[in-house]
Amino acid sequence: MPNESVIWERPEPPERQAPSPLSRERIVRAAITLADADGLDAVSLRKVAAALDAGPMRLYRYVDTKDELLALMADAVYAEIPAPTGSTAGDVLRSIAHGIRDAALRHEWFADLHGGRPQLGPATLAHAEACHAALHASGLDDLDARAGAMETLSVYLVGAVRKEVAERRAERASGLDKEQWQHTFGPYLQRMLATGHYPRLGESVRGARHLTASEVFELGLDYLVEGMASR
């Protein structure tokens, strides 16, 4: 029983549909569009494929695994980052930091990928090369010092980007349900502090100037750069 209908009712097969032409680049672009709009959770192979007018399995010709797609997305973010500038090593380091930060704020999902698995994509390598070159040109030519500076800065950036994005998301979420946030968590914290179990913490929350994520970003960057300089 090869078919459940008679030929008169059965539609003609689609003429080997000139299929929407695919490419890794197109796929990654579609995935990034989805992620920018609705976060990394909105990136499913099915949705990406649908955005490209294709079936899910079609993507597997271009990518072996969803993780590979995510790796391509992360690499594409590195491709957006301009080469760092600056004449002193400190300026170069700050420029690197801001390049990554700006990219991550354009693509918040990047924070979820960043530092997760070691990435070796071409754009990532090119970015690393540009950083090393700029540091070299700034006079930081001891190889060990340069590597140490890059490594520690990159570690710091993983955390900084993650925290700043987390704060933005919390803010935005509380913008949507501002009422819910303010009626639940704000008072919750106040109540916890009011118990008196957290005197030093409370003192700090109430007394210290509240730092935004971007102020913390700069402050930590300053500490790091100054710490490196003091060697």
Add this chain to the structure above:
Amino acid sequence: MPNESVIWERPEPPERQAPSPLSRERIVRAAITLADADGLDAVSLRKVAAALDAGPMRLYRYVDTKDELLALMADAVYAEIPAPTGSTAGDVLRSIAHGIRDAALRHEWFADLHGGRPQLGPATLAHAEACHAALHASGLDDLDARAGAMETLSVYLVGAVRKEVAERRAERASGLDKEQWQHTFGPYLQRMLATGHYPRLGESVRGARHLTASEVFELGLDYLVEGMASR
């Protein structure tokens, strides 16, 4: 037609089974056991419930959402961290850092949660209190300086823990498929460097002493602490 079989065949209903008693603590412990063994992906409500001899929906009496369960798990990690010690502010900061690092290496999945969403659980608050108290006792009593130090350190730690765990995972993965790793990525990197497109990077990879993740951790921590001290 209340039943599709006659009474003789129909099994007796289970006697309102004295159900395995549950509690948030028990649930969180089961989830942590799963996560420690097989990573965060292995934590599904079904598996946690099964480990407790219950149906999935039973957990929803104790937790509204899977995210809440993850938040409880993260808070439980903070509960394990001993209060920081040290007489100078620098020593206290290092002690805080190592406390978090050690906990994260015991529970690698913590790196995936850490810094993701702002956590306000009781153990997290208690940990923060202990940190502030220790810093206060060490003489760092300017509130703004203390808050700045805590914030920037905590940002650094998010990245440091994430990177170190990522390296461990990569190592372990390559330990299992060491052959695969060495035959794929190692040579891949060599080939990329051999193209000559990444001269400064290659110079660094070949010439600089290779730092392990834990060395990077200490180095960045030193930079940070020294940078703070130089204010």
Add this chain to the structure above:
DNA sequence: TAGGAGTCGATACACTGTATCGACAGAGGC
């Protein structure tokens, strides 16, 4: 023109988080 090889992607599977709602236990009125 017939046959064989290789590609492609629809179907299917095992699994996820969680909404729904029927079945049940216990309380309260007669």
Add this chain to the structure above:
DNA sequence: GCCTCTGTCGATACAGTGTATCGACTCCTA
């Protein structure tokens, strides 16, 4: 003591996921 009502609980079901499989189809070769 029985019967209804009420509120709780968790099995079932749903909509979604990533991806293995394998039949159908195209295209190349003879």
